[in-house]
Amino acid sequence: MASTLITAPNALLTPDGQPATSDWSLTADKVHLNHGSYGAVPRVAQEHQFLLKAKMDANPCTWFMGQAAALAGTRAEIAAFLRVDANDMALVPNASAGVSVVYNSLTFSRGADIVTTDHAYGAVLEGARRVARECSGEVRVAVVPLDADAALSCELVMAQVTERTALIVIDQITSATARSLPVLEIAQAARELGIPVLVDGAHAPGAEAAPVPDFEGFWVGNLHKFACAPRGTAAVVARGPLRKHLHPLIDSWGFPHEFPESFDHVGTQDITSWMAAKTSFDTIETRYGWDEVRRYSRTLADYGAAVIQDAFSAATGEDAAVDVGMPVGQLRLIRLPKGLATTHEDSHAVRAWISDMLNFETAITTFGGAGYLRLSTHAYNTAREFEAFAERAVPELLRLARLR
Numbered sequence: 001m002a003s004t005l006i007t008a009p010n011a012l013l014t015p016d017g018q019p020a021t022s023d024w025s026l027t028a029d030k031v032h033l034n035h036g037s038y039g040a041v042p043r044v045a046q047e048h049q050f051l052l053k054a055k056m057d058a059n060p061c062t063w064f065m066g067q068a069a070a071l072a073g074t075r076a077e078i079a080a081f082l083r084v085d086a087n088d089m090a091l092v093p094n095a096s097a098g099v100s101v102v103y104n105s106l107t108f109s110r111g112a113d114i115v116t117t118d119h120a121y122g123a124v125l126e127g128a129r130r131v132a133r134e135c136s137g138e139v140r141v142a143v144v145p146l147d148a149d150a151a152l153s154c155e156l157v158m159a160q161v162t163e164r165t166a167l168i169v170i171d172q173i174t175s176a177t178a179r180s181l182p183v184l185e186i187a188q189a190a191r192e193l194g195i196p197v198l199v200d201g202a203h204a205p206g207a208e209a210a211p212v213p214d215f216e217g218f219w220v221g222n223l224h225k226f227a228c229a230p231r232g233t234a235a236v237v238a239r240g241p242l243r244k245h246l247h248p249l250i251d252s253w254g255f256p257h258e259f260p261e262s263f264d265h266v267g268t269q270d271i272t273s274w275m276a277a278k279t280s281f282d283t284i285e286t287r288y289g290w291d292e293v294r295r296y297s298r299t300l301a302d303y304g305a306a307v308i309q310d311a312f313s314a315a316t317g318e319d320a321a322v323d324v325g326m327p328v329g330q331l332r333l334i335r336l337p338k339g340l341a342t343t344h345e346d347s348h349a350v351r352a353w354i355s356d357m358l359n360f361e362t363a364i365t366t367f368g369g370a371g372y373l374r375l376s377t378h379a380y381n382t383a384r385e386f387e388a389f390a391e392r393a394v395p396e397l398l399r400l401a402r403l404r
């Protein structure tokens with residue numbers, strides 16, 4: 001059994017020897033194994049944002065008159081964390097907004113198509129469908145097997161490209177299937193055909209040391225997932241000639257400027273989440289070290305997945321392990337017993353049931369008509385939490401599957 005071969009990593013501790021979870025404000029009545037969906041903000045960053053809000057409300061006139069200048073500085077801080085040039089990056093409230101910026105800024109001629117995969121995030125796919133409807137074009141979806149390697153994934157995506165393809169939208173780390181896709185290879189192949197690429201890197205910041213691949217095109221990513229920034233913090237990186245076409249979702253006083261300065265003016269919008277983001281990055285760096293958090297998260301994910309897979313497999317006699325082709329450090333996918341979460345609606349119901357009845361926060365996903373448990377790891381998670389899931393939640397999920 002895999003779990004007997006993988007040693008449980010020792011839990012991360014704060015510099016004064018406390019469990020790492022004490023740096024977060026997550027409730028103790030649930031076990032939080034779903035960092036990947038909405039992140040979790042360290043207390044210090046929450047407090048910093050609260051102080052910034054207090055300052056904003058102490059004198060809104062002074063605050064908002066200086067906001068664009070402050071935003072340019074904040075942009076530089078976040079660009080440094082992402083290891084990109086601040087002149088190539090603008091801030092937006094979330095990855096969805098970044099995707100909308102690209103969809104709304106490019107020109108799609110009549111009959112144009114957009115190529116993506118069956119792993120694309122649902123909302124991003126819906127946006128592509130909206131664009132395609134508006135230009136009487138179509139979205140062409142490459143079917144990429146869960147276990148496809150980089151070469152096959154790239155081949156299948158490029159096989160969907162036609163002479164009408166105006167954009168390729170590709171996930172760097174997929175949501176439902178917790179795997180990587182070969183974005184650099186696809187960007188390279190697309191470049192040879194002169195087709196722009198939008199990389200959905202929603203999960204990449206914090207999960208990878210250098211999360212923005214080196215390519216010419218568009219990239220969006222959330223800082224409020226693995227990077228732990230206060231929610232509402234995301235970035236658009238744009239390189240190459242098309243970047244001059246990007247305009248912000250909010251037409252405000254940045255209009256004389258081009259990307260990215262045009263994005264530094266956001267009207268009367270609260271940007272304190274952006275301003276406190278560096279506090280999250282610095283807190284994790286000084287208290288644990290980002291490289292150590294990434295190493296720990298990967299080891300813990302390997303251990304936790306093995307323990308839970310073994311519990312399912314031992315009971316059902318079927319292998320619950322999933323080969324995702326290009327695995328990700330902090331996310332793991334485990335096959336659920338047959339009959340559970342086979343539709344999108346049921347995956348929501350099963351997730352809510354696990355939270356309400358069993359007190360574990362997880363992500364439950366559906367792909368290709370099968371249900372999966374998606375687990376995340378971060379600094380505050382421990383091996384004991386995954387063992388507890390195997391002991392308490394796995395038997396209940398098996399019972400639920402038998403009742404279906």
Ligand SMILES: Cc1ncc(COP(=O)(O)O)c(C=O)c1O
Pocket residue numbers: 036037094095096097121124171173174175200202203222
């Ligand atoms: C791959 C992917 N893209 C886009 C999004 C949208 O992120 P947001 O809701 O922060 O805009 C998510 C959210 O989980 C995601 O997983």
